[in-house]
Amino acid sequence: MVIKENELIPKEKQGKLRKIFMNKHYLLILIALLIILIILIISDFSLNNFNDKEIFQNSCGDSTPYGLCSLNKPYYCEEGVLVERAEICGCPNILYQNESLCVSRYKQNSKEINLNYFLGENKDSINLLVYSDLMNYLSDLPVSISYSENETPSRVDFKLRNINNDLQRELLLPLIVEIQNLENNSLDQMRLAVSLVQNIKYESSNKTIFLGGQEINYSRYPYEVLYEGRGICGEKTELLAFLLKELGYETAFFYYIEENHEAVGIKCPEKFGIGDSGYCFIETTGPSIISDSSIIYVDGTVLKSIPEVYLISEGRSLPENMPEYKDAKLMKRLREGKFVFFKKSKLEYLSEKYGLVEEYRLD
Incomplete structure (x- = not known):
């Protein structure tokens, strides 16, 4: 007579073991997902941190990013240096433009x-x-x-x-x-x-x-x-x-x-x-x-x-x-x-x- 391995274990215990196995299986999946999530969070933080540094590094001394006009016309941020570029950035109202300069x-x-x-x-x-x-x-x-009567x-x-x-x-x-x-x-x-x-x-x-x-x-x-x-x-x-x-x-x-x-x-x-x-x-x-x-x-x-x-x-x-x-x-x-x-x-x-x-x- 041939006895199968699972026949040696009562059916009630087989169900419990199956549940334990399944629980362990799900637990491993959850652990794997958690590890992946942690890796993604760390990667995202590192990327953001890197981007912040890049933004800081790729700007001029007044925080103007590379390739943009400063709030102070006519200055333009050219690879970390503020230079006069009136033909791009314009001039303040009290000055007038002469090619790249404000005069x-x-x-x-x-x-x-x-x-x-x-x-x-x-x-x-x-x-x-x-x-x-x-x-x-x-x-x-x-x-x-000059002051008015109401001014001190x-x-x-x-x-x-x-x-x-x-x-x-x-x-x-x-x-x-x-x-x-x-x-x-x-x-x-x-x-x-x-x-x-x-x-x-x-x-x-x-x-x-x-x-x-x-x-x-x-x-x-x-x-x-x-x-x-x-x-x-x-x-x-x-x-x-x-x-x-x-x-x-x-x-x-x-x-x-x-x-x-x-x-x-x-x-x-x-x-x-x-x-x-x-x-x-x-x-x-x-x-x-x-x-x-x-x-x-x-x-x-x-x-x-x-x-x-x-x-x-x-x-x-x-x-x-x-x-x-x-x-x-x-x-x-x-x-x-x-x-x-x-x-x-x-x-x-x-x-x-x-x-x-x-x-x-x-x-």
């Missing part, structure tokens, strides 16, 4: 200036063409502002007028573009702009005007500061605020009434800012560390009063993890005499890193 009647009688800056412990410079016709135009503009005069009105002049903006854009072409990273663009303004000579204008029957020193527009290569704290503050605004940062200016001093504020985490303003301090009279407000000026003055804060432009904030915060704190402790044995070496380290100077001026 202004104030782009006459040029001279080349050299703007020094310090970035990443390296000293470098930017060469820029500036025009006396625009400088003369700006210097002839009215110095006063404010210090910030003069700042905004000087910073937001349309013609000045168009002829300062080449400097913004040069900064963006040199540095693709927005933080390094900001650092470059700060250092560039800080390294402009601190000196008042030799020009005076009469206002309200009194003779006062003439206050230069940002373009005039560049053209003449000198400025005092209020003038250099306006120039830096303009540059940071065009680079996309939220900016303000601090006015210290008691000390009669002005400085730039840049949006940052509140714990690093001045008081509860939400803005970090930037000195413009000479090279200094961003967020360092403990500077001792030439007459021994330290900024102790609570400044007035005036918003200039809205935009991005500085991040949490900038090394400048730590270095500014270290500089403050050095000034307070917290280090005895390593003070000289620490000062030398910070001076070399930021190109610092020994003297800072108040107006």
Whole structure:
């Protein structure tokens, strides 16, 4: 008699074993599907991550993708470099097109200036063409502002007028573009702009005007500061605020009434800012560390009063993890005499890193 293998197992157990086998079979299928799903998710993430990097890499310093026009006419992103292409991108309303360039009647009688800056412990410079016709135009503009009976005069009105002049903006854009072409990273663009303004000579204008029957020193527009290569704290503050605004940062200016001093504020985490303003301090009279407000000026003055804060432009904030915060704190402790044995070496380290100077001026 021949007995089949399945006849040795009772029918009830055969059914249970079949179910177990089927359950294992389905379990293996589910595991396989899960593995495939995980692989697809990882692949999709990697692809997206790669694409994000590609998008970042294939763009110019103002985030314009390759082969497209910038928001700032007439600039075109050509393989990572912003170039003038008016025949493709057009010109702003206040300029007119001449082949690939945008032309202004104030782009006459040029001279080349050299703007020094310090970035990443390296000293470098930017060469820029500036025009006396625009400088003369700006210097002839009215110095006063007319108000209606219901309006209250404010210090910030003069700042905004000087910073937001349309013609000045168009002829300062080449400097913004040069900064963006040199540095693709927005933080390094900001650092470059700060250092560039800080390294402009601190000196008042030799020009005076009469206002309200009194003779006062003439206050230069940002373009005039560049053209003449000198400025005092209020003038250099306006120039830096303009540059940071065009680079996309939220900016303000601090006015210290008691000390009669002005400085730039840049949006940052509140714990690093001045008081509860939400803005970090930037000195413009000479090279200094961003967020360092403990500077001792030439007459021994330290900024102790609570400044007035005036918003200039809205935009991005500085991040949490900038090394400048730590270095500014270290500089403050050095000034307070917290280090005895390593003070000289620490000062030398910070001076070399930021190109610092020994003297800072108040107006």
